[in-house]
Amino acid sequence: MSKAGNLFVEGDSLFHRMDGAVKLILLLTWTVSTFLFLDLRIFAVMLSAGIGMLLLSRIPFRRMALLFWVLMVFTLINSIFILIITPRFGSTLTGSNTPLIPVGYDTINAETLFYVLTLSAKYLTLLPVTMLFIFTTHPSRFAASLNKLGVHYKMAYAVSIAFRYIPDLTQEFKNILNAMQMRGMGISRGDGNLWRRMKNLSLVVVPLLQSSLQHIESVSNAMDLRGFGTGSKRTWYMGMPMSRSDKWMLLLCVLLLVAAILLKGFWAEKFWYPF
Amino acid sequence: MQPAISFRNFSFRYKSQSEPILKNIYLDISPGEKIWIAGPSGSGKSTLAHCINGLIPFSYGGEVSGNLYIGGLEVSEQGIFERSRSVGTILQNPDAQFVGQTVGEDTAFQMENEQVAQSVMKARVVTALDLVGMLAYEEQGPHDLSGGQKQSVSLAGVLSTRADILLFDEPLANLDPASGVRAMQLIEDIHRREGKTVIIIEHRVEDVLAQPIDRIVVMSEGEIAAIGTPEELLREGVLARHGLRQPLYLNALEYAGVPISGLKSLATPEGVVTLAGDGNLPEGSEYLGETEIRSRLEAWAERVEPATGRLSGAPLLELKDISFAYGRGRTDVVRNVSFSISEGERLALLGSNGAGKSTLSGLITGILKPKSGTITIRGEDLSRWSIRQRGEEIGYVMQNPNHMITQHMIRDEIALGLTARGVLSPERERRIDEVLHTCGLYPYRNWPVSGLSFGQKKRLTIASILALEPKLMILDEPTAGQDYRHYTEFMDFIDGLAGRGMAFLFITHDMHLALEYADRAVVMAEGEIIAADTVPRILSDSEVTGRARLRETSLSRFAKAWGLSSPSGFVQAFIEAEKKVKEADE
Incomplete structure (x- = not known):
């Protein structure tokens, strides 16, 4: 990757x-x-x-x-x-x-x-x-061409934006998990039985959700402020004619x-x- | 001339709150003016920004009264789309606002939404990227850029739309000192060349003042507490009165017995000069001459005894020749790093973003394995210890408390780590009560976590680590995004813990923090340690600060501008004087 x-x-x-x-x-x-x-x-x-x-x-x-x-x-x-x-x-x-x-x-x-x-x-x-x-x-070009096929641009852009933020969220997930392990909530072998480890892993959900929601709020603000979703159509910088x-x-x-x-x-x- | 922005008896209350957060605001901003809106957290400065760019009321609902005119038009008749054409906003988080996959696409984002034809877009993107010096990066993705570069791209995006008003909502919060300086320079360039109205909301005082500002608007408790030029407000000490930190060299002048009223050009450390000898002064006014000021400063710096330093105990954590690379054959991102922390010592790990600081903390906590070298704690080799085992000796506190808190109730959050480590009642309850007292959270012990403020949550994360009784605590950017009052409160609290023998490692690019709260600093640049010394000496060394993309402290720059014999001695004197003031307050 x-x-x-x-x-x-x-x-x-x-x-x-x-x-x-x-x-x-x-x-x-x-x-x-x-x-x-x-x-x-x-x-x-x-x-x-x-x-x-x-x-x-x-x-x-x-x-x-x-x-x-x-x-x-x-x-x-x-x-x-x-x-x-x-x-x-x-x-x-x-x-x-x-x-x-x-x-x-x-x-x-x-x-x-x-x-x-x-x-x-x-x-x-x-x-x-x-x-x-x-x-x-390329995710952006894909979004542009989906839109050309008649998929609404909001849907098409959702695909692109997911690609954009997945790496950020993965990194976040890793960081949170590591901090949890430091506090003793281990998830690897030797940190307790399977049930215990699964339970520890599930603890990550709350902070991860928190941080995702925060992320979504700032992303959607950034998009709103730049006029996304107000028009019925949009043009594509990365789009290519067939x-x-x-x-x-x-x-x-x-x-x-x-x-x-x-x-x-x-x-x-x-x-x-x-x- | 018609003002660019005009608040007329404007008030705003959030839906969920009973009290208005903005009260009777009257404010006119002229076209082409450069305004800095300052104020502590909760003073309403961000709310004011949201009113200008339209997030209020479009995203955050509430009750508005009074009027707001932008470009002469009453805004309640506009949608957010029209607003985005006259006001361009650059937000605090450079990552979140970078919505495109590449630099070019992100710059074009607003034009895409305005349905600008592709060929026009391409041309305008080139122009805008050229303006901010990012043209060479047109095809790069956000992950290849630094925070400062992302910030520049956001600025290009706003410039490409030709909005007349540029609003910067805490643009420096996520940038290292050198990038912060560059960002302010870029904003000034654009302001001058394009003649845009610029509004900056920020609490890094010295960084903002490094470039000319027309007027400062100081907010306090939802009202405008003062408006004036930087010169006026600094001379009157207005910033300090409203919970903001004034430039350090102004405090130093005061301690040295040099009245600020006899000086001018106060906004930058290099600019300060005496009023004495100015021909236009009224007869009989008595100001200190340059020689007199210099000798007072020298005398003060010499008089202050350098502290003997905290007695540090035996070495606790030692790193020897640590190197690390992500994957075989890649270049080392950490190279031959050696340093140690003693028991009870407070060490600052300084460096810009990407210098290798977080990689190093990953190596200490065991998330990453070093390619070569050893890490020992009290002489014991850590290489076979798991992350969890290391956690018993080393506590790690993340920057954002929301990324650590998993429980609904405060007590449960602290109990979590204890239970995982097999500490049972009544010992567990005893430790919880103890850390609740230490962290000042005892009155809230039965509250849900959601009822706490950001600073309190931060304390809660410290409490939950403290309960595990580690010997060393690593704090990642402990004060990021906090205003001066919260910052001081929090760091004084940490200082108290250090007094009990716990060692601290601060990972930060905040120089004030290092200066005032660390015994020693280790500076990283490009994966190597380039300096390890007392903080005043490091931050007075322009070669080290330059290489590490840090910034020489304004105190030392001031001392050099005045030709003082020992800039680092001057810095040291300042720290001692601040300590005395603090002790006198207690």
Whole structure:
């Protein structure tokens, strides 16, 4: 994370220049398309396309590493649980049963293993585009483009202002927590049982709320004093007009969605199992 | 000429209060005038500001009587939007008012709301940022800027809208001394070049007076107690009478037996000169000549015995060669820091924002782990102690008491830490009663916390730490945002605790605090300790104060301007004289 606490990575790729709202639409289209299928071939194509786009954006891997590993671990745990709890779930989708790995109380079959693989590929497919959106979208430009899409500017600005003050509040939270620990209300191991530690942690709520309310009061005063919310519209300093490539991307999104729906409706089976 | 702002028999009462907070205000401010509104907390000066910028009645409701005209128009007919076009406000907290993600966006914020076209906006942002010297930072976010720089950006935002009246609501409260001086300079520049009407509300007297002011308005208990030029009010001692602190060198002159009435240009330490020899003086008026004044000052400074200093006991906390960096490969933000605090000693850790003071306090309290070096308490190595264990020896008090208080009732708040440390009744109740007495909170012992004033809450946080009986207490900016009376009350109380053998570490950039309440000071700049000495000597050393972005005390600057032999001796003499006055009062 940068010092500012938001995830935006400065850069000048195609995706950095792309309109924030267009990127949001791309993300939504991508998600919907992914969830329509349970087909490893389609995921393979989309995943490659996604990784290609991510490489184009030239975000350093270092910045993405945390999110990447979190999702990997999540997917792994998810897979293990499916295999352990329902070792023959795959059969309900294919109708066949090919026993593979005995686990004592039951046997994991090949169908389930392939299902787990497909499911993991599904989650991974979402990852590159999500990262693209998170790491290349400047919060202010995003607010401006949301407003352009017809979202009221007060709502759009709320998004931006949240990004602005989250790091401040996190810092505040840490400070308060530390002062509490100094007084003996510890929250780490060795400071008492879990119940005790949870209770100590909950004590932070009051001062944190106090300081947030204070913060909100001064922020809203500052905004009032500079005329926020009086007009029915506002202009955006950071706003950018939609470029030709944005329009192309929008068109591509529509095509992707239509293709996905057609594919789903006329051709694809529910679960692709080649064996 | 029509006044820019005109209060006519104006009164205001907050909805929740029974008494009006502003009473029968008559005040005319001319276009292009530079006004300083001064007064202790609760005198109504912030309320007056809120009336001017429209937060009253738009955000804080209440009952208004009388009239207020801005630019000749009665304000009750305006909305806050129209008001924001004629009055631009710069608030106290540079963080909270920075609403944009970048410098450019924040500057443009009001124009965005006025629906100015983007191309026009970009051009005006450039002009405004250039005016305040922040153009190079256009793309930076608020987290890359210092408090003073954020303040400048807020000023740019107001300038870009072309409001004629600039209102500064405690602009220096969060700035270190050097940034404070620069901010006042910038305000003066803008005032002169753009011809704006400037109104400043502030209680850092010497900093405000460093630049020319047309008139001072002194508020007291909701009324205007005095209006006049700085010269008039200083000569008559009006500031001191209304709970404000007058410049220290004026007090020093008085102690040395030099009447202020025989001097002029009192507002800055370098400016003071004698009236004697002025050709326009009436015949027979007797003023002291320059040589006579100088010899009286010298004699006074020599006569005052430097105090032997508080006898400090054995070393309590020792830091040896401490270095620290945020993450591997980053540059060290604290480098080879060594110092110690003895039992019962009061040490001030001075330095500007970003000098490494809070990192250092984090290292002492255990929030951060040093890269190298050792911290010991009574010779015992702290490196394996958890934050909680360190808390048994070291108490830490945050700047804002609201960030520490978690309980509804006063007794419960103090009991909290004791219970967590396994101190049970009746010992617990005994300690609570004891600290309630010590901190002067006993009469309020059954009150809810919400009934306490800011200063009392601050005492409550001290009480809750005191009950844990630490050997050292770290106070982070203990007097920030308090007026002179509350400041003195609070610090005298701390002084009393120090007299009982507890050691104190004040983390601060308030030089008066260090000067009057610390035995010794350690100065940090860019992660290193650049000086450790008695405070008068440090604050008379222009090289140290310059490097640390502190400010040489006005006493020493005055002494140098008058060519006195030992500026630090002069400062020392002043501190001793103040102590005597205080003792005589008790």
